[in-house]
Amino acid sequence: MTEARELGVRKRHGSDFGTGEAAVSGAVRELAVVRVPVLVLALLAVEVAGDGATHDLFYYLLAGGGLYAVGALGLAFTGRGPALPWVLYVGIDIALLSALLYASGGGDSPIQPLFVLLPLVGVLSYSTYWTAVVGSVAVLDYLVVAAIHSAAEGGPSFGSILVFSLFIGLGTLGATLPVHAVVQRQRAKAELEQRTRLLAEQAARAEAEAVAEMVGKLQRITDVTLSHLSLEELLPEVLGRIVEVGRSDAAAVLIAADDLALRASSTAGLDAVRSGARLEAGQGFPGRVAQTRQPITTAARAEEDEISHAFAEQGAGSLLGVPLTVDERLIGVLIVGAGDGRELGRVEADLLRLAADRIALSIQRAQLYEREHFAAQTFQRSLLPARLPEIPGLLVAARYMPAREEARVGGDWYDVLELPGDAVGLAMGDVVSHGIRAASTMGQIRSAMRAYAFDDESPGGTLTKVNAVMRGLDQRETATAIYLALDLAQWTFSFASAGHPPPLLIDPAGSADLLEAGRSVPLGAHPGTRYPEAVERLEPGSTILLYTDGLVERRGNSLNEGLERLVSEATGHSSEPEPLCDRLIGALLGDQPPLDDVALLAAHVVSVPDERLELELPCMPSTLGPLRRSLRHWVYSVRPSRDELQDILVAVSEAATNAIEHAYGPVEASYRVEGWLARDRVSVTVTDSGSWRERRGLDRGRGTAVMRELMDVFEVSHLEAGTVVHLERRLGSRSAA
Amino acid sequence: MSTRADIHTTSDDEGVVIARISGEMDTSNAARVEDRLTAAVPNTALGMVLDLSELSFVDSSGVELFFRLAERFEDRRQRIAVALPEGAPIERVFEIVRFRERLPLVGSVAEAGALLRADSL
Numbered sequence: 001m002t003e004a005r006e007l008g009v010r011k012r013h014g015s016d017f018g019t020g021e022a023a024v025s026g027a028v029r030e031l032a033v034v035r036v037p038v039l040v041l042a043l044l045a046v047e048v049a050g051d052g053a054t055h056d057l058f059y060y061l062l063a064g065g066g067l068y069a070v071g072a073l074g075l076a077f078t079g080r081g082p083a084l085p086w087v088l089y090v091g092i093d094i095a096l097l098s099a100l101l102y103a104s105g106g107g108d109s110p111i112q113p114l115f116v117l118l119p120l121v122g123v124l125s126y127s128t129y130w131t132a133v134v135g136s137v138a139v140l141d142y143l144v145v146a147a148i149h150s151a152a153e154g155g156p157s158f159g160s161i162l163v164f165s166l167f168i169g170l171g172t173l174g175a176t177l178p179v180h181a182v183v184q185r186q187r188a189k190a191e192l193e194q195r196t197r198l199l200a201e202q203a204a205r206a207e208a209e210a211v212a213e214m215v216g217k218l219q220r221i222t223d224v225t226l227s228h229l230s231l232e233e234l235l236p237e238v239l240g241r242i243v244e245v246g247r248s249d250a251a252a253v254l255i256a257a258d259d260l261a262l263r264a265s266s267t268a269g270l271d272a273v274r275s276g277a278r279l280e281a282g283q284g285f286p287g288r289v290a291q292t293r294q295p296i297t298t299a300a301r302a303e304e305d306e307i308s309h310a311f312a313e314q315g316a317g318s319l320l321g322v323p324l325t326v327d328e329r330l331i332g333v334l335i336v337g338a339g340d341g342r343e344l345g346r347v348e349a350d351l352l353r354l355a356a357d358r359i360a361l362s363i364q365r366a367q368l369y370e371r372e373h374f375a376a377q378t379f380q381r382s383l384l385p386a387r388l389p390e391i392p393g394l395l396v397a398a399r400y401m402p403a404r405e406e407a408r409v410g411g412d413w414y415d416v417l418e419l420p421g422d423a424v425g426l427a428m429g430d431v432v433s434h435g436i437r438a439a440s441t442m443g444q445i446r447s448a449m450r451a452y453a454f455d456d457e458s459p460g461g462t463l464t465k466v467n468a469v470m471r472g473l474d475q476r477e478t479a480t481a482i483y484l485a486l487d488l489a490q491w492t493f494s495f496a497s498a499g500h501p502p503p504l505l506i507d508p509a510g511s512a513d514l515l516e517a518g519r520s521v522p523l524g525a526h527p528g529t530r531y532p533e534a535v536e537r538l539e540p541g542s543t544i545l546l547y548t549d550g551l552v553e554r555r556g557n558s559l560n561e562g563l564e565r566l567v568s569e570a571t572g573h574s575s576e577p578e579p580l581c582d583r584l585i586g587a588l589l590g591d592q593p594p595l596d597d598v599a600l601l602a603a604h605v606v607s608v609p610d611e612r613l614e615l616e617l618p619c620m621p622s623t624l625g626p627l628r629r630s631l632r633h634w635v636y637s638v639r640p641s642r643d644e645l646q647d648i649l650v651a652v653s654e655a656a657t658n659a660i661e662h663a664y665g666p667v668e669a670s671y672r673v674e675g676w677l678a679r680d681r682v683s684v685t686v687t688d689s690g691s692w693r694e695r696r697g698l699d700r701g702r703g704t705a706v707m708r709e710l711m712d713v714f715e716v717s718h719l720e721a722g723t724v725v726h727l728e729r730r731l732g733s734r735s736a737a
Numbered sequence: 738m739s740t741r742a743d744i745h746t747t748s749d750d751e752g753v754v755i756a757r758i759s760g761e762m763d764t765s766n767a768a769r770v771e772d773r774l775t776a777a778v779p780n781t782a783l784g785m786v787l788d789l790s791e792l793s794f795v796d797s798s799g800v801e802l803f804f805r806l807a808e809r810f811e812d813r814r815q816r817i818a819v820a821l822p823e824g825a826p827i828e829r830v831f832e833i834v835r836f837r838e839r840l841p842l843v844g845s846v847a848e849a850g851a852l853l854r855a856d857s858l
Contacts, residue, residue, distance in 0.1 A: 620765075621763070621764045621765030622740075622765050624740060624763045624764065624765050625740040625741070625761065625763070625765065628761075628794070642826070643829070646794075646826050646827075646829070647829065649794065650794070650795075650796050650829075650830055653763055653794075653796045654796050654797055657763065657764045657796065657797075657798060660764070661764070702797045702800065702801065702834050703796070703797040703798075705833060705834065706796065706797050706830060706833050706834065709829075709833040710829070710833070
C-alpha cells in the first residue's frame with residue numbers, strides 16, 4: 001500500500017520533470033534556429049533602411065539582449081550558469097523586446113496585434129506557470145515598446161497604452177484560468193486513473209507474491225511432517241519452523257487427552273511453560289480454541305491460563321490459537337504469539353489453519369506409531385531377564401541395544417539359567433523378522449529352550465527339540481540361537497549353535513578365540529535337524545561372550561571383518577564382563593545406535609581368588625547385600641555345598657548386623673570383614689569399633705544362637721578397640737548329617 | 738541400596754491374604770517389608786499366609802520381623818501361617834530359632850490357608 005503510493009508520487013514527479021525538460025530544450029532549439037536568424041535578418045533590414053528615431057535605442061537593446069542571450073546560453077550549456085529556464089526567459093524576453101521595438105518602429109505596425117496571441121503560447125503549453133511567464137513577458141514588453149513609441153513620436157498616450165496592456169494581460173489570465181482549471185482536472189483525473197491502475201497492479205502483484213509466499217511457508221512448515229519423526233522430534237521441529245516463517249515469536253502445541261484436557265507438549269520461544277503443564281477441558285484460551293474448533297485471536301494479557309501467561313511473559317501479546325483436528329477428532333491445539341505490537345490476523349490464521357491440518361495428521365501418525373512401538377518394545381523387554389541371577393563363581397553381564405530404526409523392534413534375546421547342580425545355562429537367539437511378531441516368536445522359543453534345558457537336556461538335544469517345536473508354530477519364522485551349558489564343578493562347557501555367530505572364548509591370559517564348532521542350521525529351517533554339540537574346557541579366569549550379529553555386521557563391511565575386529569578388541573584386555581561389554585560396544589558400535597538390535601552376554605568364570613578376604617565397609621545396613629555377594633564369590637573356590645554356603649552367609653550377615661547396630665556417634669563408623677580359606681575350612685572375622693551388646697527385644701540372643709549353631713567356631717572377643725567376632729566353618733563335615 | 742525383597746499379595750474369597758516374599762531379607766529391608774505386609778492385610782481379613790518358598794536369604798532380623806508381625810496380628814485377632822517347602826534355603830535358620838514354636842509352619846500355601854480357615858471355625 002505504502003509502496004504503491006510512493007511509486008505513484010515518484011512517477012508523477014518524473015513526468016512533470018520530463019515535460020519541463022522537453023519545453024526548455026524546445027525553447028532553446030527555437031531560440032537558436034528561429035529567433036536568432038530572425039533577429040539577424042531584422043538587424044540587416046534596419047541597416048539597409050538606415051532610418052527611424054528609435055534606431056539608437058534599438059541597437060543598444062539588440063546588442064545587449066543578443067550578448068545576454070548568447071552568454072546565458074553558453075553558461076547554461078556548459079552547466080555553470082543559473083537555472084536554464086529563468087535565464088532563458090530573460091534572453092527570450094530581451095530578444096522579443098528588440099524585435100518588437102524594431103517591428104513597431106514604423107508606427108502602426110501590422111504585427112502589433114499579434115502580441116495578444118503571445119499568452120496563447122503559455123495556454124497551449126498546458127502550464128499555468130508558462131502561461132503566467134509568457135503572458136507577463138508579453139504585457140511588459142508591450143508596455144515598454146509603447147512607452148518608447150509614445151515618448152519618441154507622440155503616438156498614443158502612455159495611459160491608453162497602460163489600459164490596453166492591462167486589458168491584454170488580465171484578459172489573457174482570465175481566459176487562461178478556466179482553461180487551466182479544466183486541464184488540471186483532466187490531468188488530476190488521468191493521474192488518479194494511472195495511480196489506481198498502478199495500485200491495482202501493485203495489489204495484484206502483492207497478492208500473487210503473498211500466495212506464493214504462503215505456499216512456500218506452508219511447504220516449509222509441513223514438509224517436516226512428511227518425515228517419519230517421533231513425536232518428541234517432530235513437534236519442536238514444526239514449532240521452530242512456524243516461528244521462523246510466520247510472523248510470530250513463540251509457539252506451543254498442546255496435545256488433547258481423551259477427556260479433552262490439554263497438556264503442553266512442546267514449545268518454541270517460551271521459557272516459562274513447563275512441559276506437561278495441564279489445562280482441564282475448556283480451560284483458558286487453549287481450552288476455548290479446543291471447544292470451538294475455530295481459529296481464535298486474543299490478547300495474551302486478557303487470558304488467565306498458564307500458557308497465555310507464558311506467552312505474555314515473553315512479550316508475545318497477540319495470540320492466535322488454531323485447533324488441530326483429524327476427521328473431526330481433536331488432536332490438540334496450536335498457539336502462536338507475536339510481540340512488538342504486531343497483531344496476528346486473518347492472513348496468519350489462514351496460513352496456520354492450512355498447516356494445522358497437516359500437523360494434526362502427522363501428530364496422530366506419530367502417536368499411533370509410538371503406541372504400537374511402545375507395546376512391541378514393552379513386550380520384547382518383558383521377555384529379557386529383569387535381572388541376572390547371582391551365581392557363585394560366575395560373573396555375568398548383559399547388554400541390549402535397540403536398533404536405530406526404532407520401528408524395528410527386534411527379536412534378540414538372551415537368558416541365564418541356574419540349573420540343578422553346578423550347571424548354568426547361557427542362551428541367546430535372534431529371530432530374523434522384526435516387530436511384535438518377532439518378539440512373540442522370540443518369547444516362544446525362549447520358553448521352549450528354558451523348559452528343555454531344565455529337563456536336563458544337553459545343548460544339542462535342547463536345540464533339536466526346540467527346532468521340532470517350532471515346526472508346530474503357526475508363524476513361519478526362523479531364528480538363530482545358541483545354547484551353552486556350563487559345568488562349574490568340572491570346569492567345562494558344552495554348546496550347540498543354530499546358525500548363530502560363534503561364541504568368543506577369552507582365556508585367562510587374555511587371548512580370544514571364536515568357537516566355530518557345534519554349528520548347524522538356524523531353528524525353523526529344517527524340521528528334522530539333529531543339532532550337534534561341542535565341548536570345551538572352561539578354565540577359571542576365562543570369559544565366554546555370546547552376541548547377536550548386530551554387533552559385528554556393518555554396512556559396507558564383510559562379516560569376517562566384523563568378527564576379526566571383535567577378536568582383536570577382546571584380546572589382551574580385562575575380561576571382567578561389565579567393562580568387557582562396555583568396551584566392545586564402544587569399539588564396535590561407537591556412539592550411534594546400531595542398525596540392528598544388538599544383544600551381548602558375557603560370563604566370566606571367577607578365578608581361584610586370594611585365600612585372604614579383606615573388606616572395610618561403612619556401618620550401614622545397605623552393605624549387607626554386597627557383603628554377601630563378595631563372600632559368595634570368595635568362598636566359591638573351595639567348593640562349599642549349597643547348605644555350607646548358606647550357613648556361612650547367614651552367620652557372617654548376623655555378625656555384620658551386630659557390628660552395624662553397635663556403631664554409634666555422628667562419625668561414620670566402619671566395620672572390617674577378614675577371611676581365610678583353607679582346603680577344608682573357612683574362617684571369617686568381623687570387627688567393629690563399638691562394644692558388644694546383645695540385641696534387645698524379643699530375639700534376645702537369637703542372632704548369637706544362629707551363629708553358634710551354624711558355625712563350628714563362634715568366639716566373641718571384647719578388645720579395647722572394639723569387638724571381634726570370629727567364625728569358622730569346616731567343610732564337608734556335615735554333608736552326611 | 739537396601740537388599741531386595743519383592744512382595745506379591747493376593748487374597749482369596751474367604752478373607753485370607755497370601756503374601757509371597759521373594760528375594761533376600763536382612764536388617765536393611767526388614768522394616769520396609771514389615772510395613773508392606775501390615776498394609777496388605779485389612780482389618781476384615783481372616784489372617785495372612787506368608788509364602789516364603791522364594792525367599793533365598795533371611796537372618797535373625799527377618800525372623801524377628803515375622804514374630805513381631807504375628808504379635809501385632811494377634812492383637813487384631815488375626816493369625817499368620819507360614820508356608821515353607823522342605824529343603825528351602827532358609828529352613829535351617831528357622832529350625833535354629835525354633836520358628837515352629839511361635840508360628841504355624843507348614844509345607845505349602847494350601848495347607849497354611851486351610852489351617853487359618855480351620856482355626857476360624
